[in-house]
Each structure stands twice: as structure tokens, then as C-alpha cells.
Amino acid sequence: MKNIVIIGMPGSGKTTFGSALAERLGRQFIDADVYIEAREQKKIPELFAISENCFREAETRAMKELAKQDGIVIATGGGVIKRPVNIEVLKKTGIVIFIDREPDDIIGDVIISTRPLLADGKQKIYDLYNERIGVYRLSADLQLANKGVITEVLEQLVMMVGEALKN
Numbered sequence: 001m002k003n004i005v006i007i008g009m010p011g012s013g014k015t016t017f018g019s020a021l022a023e024r025l026g027r028q029f030i031d032a033d034v035y036i037e038a039r040e041q042k043k044i045p046e047l048f049a050i051s052e053n054c055f056r057e058a059e060t061r062a063m064k065e066l067a068k069q070d071g072i073v074i075a076t077g078g079g080v081i082k083r084p085v086n087i088e089v090l091k092k093t094g095i096v097i098f099i100d101r102e103p104d105d106i107i108g109d110v111i112i113s114t115r116p117l118l119a120d121g122k123q124k125i126y127d128l129y130n131e132r133i134g135v136y137r138l139s140a141d142l143q144l145a146n147k148g149v150i151t152e153v154l155e156q157l158v159m160m161v162g163e164a165l166k167n
Contacts, residue, residue, distance in 0.1 A: 001071035003094030004161060007087075007136060009129055010078040011106035012099045013146045013153070018075035020154050021161065025073070032076045036062045044077075060086055067093050081132060087139045095164050097157070098140035102147070103129045 004021065006014045015031050022029035033044055040047060040058045047055040060083055066074050067089040074094070080086045090096060103125045137143065142160055146153050 002165065003067070003069065003071065003090070004073045005090045005094040005096045006073070006075045006099055007080060007096060007139060008078065008099035008146075009101060009103075009106060009125070009132065009136075011109055011125075012078070012101040013150075014075040014078075014099055016150065017099060017146075017154060017157055018073050021157055022073035024154075024158055025161070028072045030066060030069075030072055030074050032059070032062060032066065032074055032080070035066065036077075039065075056083060059083070064089050066090075069093075078128070078132075081135045081139050091141070095161070096139055096141045097161070098136045098143045100133075100136070100143055100145050105147070 004018075004025075004027070006018045006021075008014050018031070019029045021027075036047075036055075036058050037043055039062055044055065047058055056079070059077060059080060063076070063080065063086040066072070070093070074090070076086075076090075080090075087096065106125055106129075107122050142164060144153065144157055144160060
């Protein structure tokens with residue numbers, strides 16, 4: 001059974017939708033950041049304090065392990081697309097879905113101080129979005145706009161995944 005991999009910006013709804021989707025499909029949900037912290041025995045900010053490269057290495061190790069599992073729903077970190085190898089391994093066993101959420105909506109919703117890469121302030125969200133949007137789109141098998149009521153977006157996601165799994 002194919003894995004379902006959710007990518008997108010920090011604050012785009014990856015964990016919210018991934019968790020709800022897994023519940024609806026009767027699958028195990030894994031938040032990649034939680035998985036990395038357990039695997040590395042360090043919090044994400046601690047890994048970033050060493051260096052972003054330290055975190056990205058840990059992330060790649062985790063993606064390789066998660067890709068070997070069967071039938072899970074994975075919510076990745078926002079920067080998983082920064083290393084092409086991550087998407088390559090995840091696509092071998094999964095369908096990659098990009099949850100696209102506008103920066104203005106993210107800013108209105110996210111506690112920036114809890115996100116290491118967003119600690120520089122709101123402009124960082126716009127900068128990251130502009131830097132990453134093309135790579136998210138190229139990396140994804142499917143795209144879904146997170147615009148509107150959460151329950152409606154979830155229904156769209158469930159239908160989208162159902163269709164993709166049939167093919």
C-alpha cells in the first residue's frame with residue numbers, strides 16, 4: 001500500500017490534514033519532525049543550533065527510514081524539499097501531496113516564535129514561500145489549496161487521495 005506524503009510551507013496545515021486524513025483512511029500518521037526528534041534524541045531547535053545542515057542530515061536519514069514503511073501518512077517538515085534525495089525516496093513508495101497555503105493566511109495563524117526558520121519575523125514566510133513554491137509544485141504528484149474551511153479542504157483531500165490510490 002502506497003504511503004501518503006504531505007509537503008508544504010511551515011503552517012500550511014500538513015500535520016492537521018495529515019492526522020485527519022490518516023484517521024479517515026485508518027492509517028498510521030507520522031509527523032516527521034516528531035519522528036526526527038525521537039530518532040535523534042534532540043529537539044529540532046537543538047539540531048538547528050548546531051547547524052541547519054545538521055538538521056537536514058537528520059531529516060534525510062528519517063525520510064529514508066519512513067519511505068521504507070508501508071501505508072502510512074507522513075507530514076514532512078517544510079524544508080524537506082531542499083534536498084532532492086528526500087523527495088526521490090519518498091516518491092518511490094508514496095504519493096506526494098503539496099498543501100498550498102498563502103503566506104498571508106500562514107501569518108495570521110502561526111506562532112512564529114516556535115518555528116526555528118521563522119524566528120526572523122513575518123517577512124521570512126514570504127521569502128520562504130517565494131523561494132520554495134516552484135520546488136513544492138515540481139515535487140508534488142498532487143496539489144491542494146488550503147483555502148477556506150478546514151472540513152471542506154479535508155473533504156477535497158480525501159477525495160483527491162481516493163482517486164489517486166485507485167490509479
